[in-house]
Amino acid sequence: AQSVAQPEDQVNVAEGNPLTVKCTYSVSGNPYLFWYVQYPNRGLQFLLKYITGDNLVKGSYGFEAEFNKSQTSFHLKKPSALVSDSALYFCAVRPPSSNTGKLIFGQGTTLQVKP
Amino acid sequence: EAQVTQNPRYLITVTGKKLTVTCSQNMNHEYMSWYRQDPGLGLRQIYYSMNVEVTDKGDVPEGYKVSRKEKRNFPLILESPSPNQTSLYFCASSLLQGSNEQYFGPGTRLTVT
Numbered sequence: 001a002q003s004v005a006q007p008e009d010q011v012n013v014a015e016g017n018p019l020t021v022k023c024t025y026s027v028s029g030n031p032y033l034f035w036y037v038q039y040p041n042r043g044l045q046f047l048l049k050y051i052t053g054d055n056l057v058k059g060s061y062g063f064e065a066e067f068n069k070s071q072t073s074f075h076l077k078k079p080s081a082l083v084s085d086s087a088l089y090f091c092a093v094r095p096p097s098s099n100t101g102k103l104i105f106g107q108g109t110t111l112q113v114k115p
Numbered sequence: 116e117a118q119v120t121q122n123p124r125y126l127i128t129v130t131g132k133k134l135t136v137t138c139s140q141n142m143n144h145e146y147m148s149w150y151r152q153d154p155g156l157g158l159r160q161i162y163y164s165m166n167v168e169v170t171d172k173g174d175v176p177e178g179y180k181v182s183r184k185e186k187r188n189f190p191l192i193l194e195s196p197s198p199n200q201t202s203l204y205f206c207a208s209s210l211l212q213g214s215n216e217q218y219f220g221p222g223t224r225l226t227v228t
Binding site: 004032034036041042043044045046049051090092094096098100101102103105106107108 | 119146148150155156157158159160163165171173174205207209211213214216217218219220221222
């Protein structure tokens with residue numbers, strides 16, 4: 001079965017330190033990969049995506065993500081965390097063969113950035 | 116402003132009382148979808164629509180209906196809500212091509228007692 005795993009329910013980091021939120025996937029072919037962020041009482045906001053090309057993609061709010069095909073991973077990173085980055089982060093995958101447009105989501109990782 | 120809107124944002128209802136959650140987008144997107152979000156499960160797709168009058172089931176369609184009579188609107192209907200449908204619901208839309216990101220509404224928190 002196709003799936004997305006975010007192995008950490010919560011990531012804690014001090015403000016100013018680098019952060020990584022992990023994501024691995026089990027999908028055949030070359031899927032499209034996405035990261036979304038959800039702030040309290042808000043909908044999901046698109047951060048970045050990988051379609052093809054350079055393995056390092058840059059997105060909104062200084063976030064970037066590194067695609068690793070051999071490890072089937074798409075980890076979200078930021079060089080210097082801000083308290084305002086504290087939120088719930090979702091990794092999502094769309095199989096290239098999908099004719100439903102469906103995104104397969106991980107269970108989410110709560111990022112807590114402490115001053 | 117490009118956006119997806121949902122109404123109501125919060126709803127408490129009783130078992131069996133039909134309800135509709137509206138969703139509207141102003142981006143002329145062909146694709147629209149409904150998800151439910153439950154703790155520890157991420158988001159799961161309920162129904163989706165590729166275009167007007169074209170709808171299909173997602174992963175968890177039981178107990179839900181949808182319609183797509185106009186391109187901008189995609190209401191979610193619960194004919195006879197049950198407590199296991201208590202959840203946070205999101206509507207999303209995108210251009211049809213699979214590489215496009217989806218835009219999400221603000222969510223509707225539904226409680227069925």
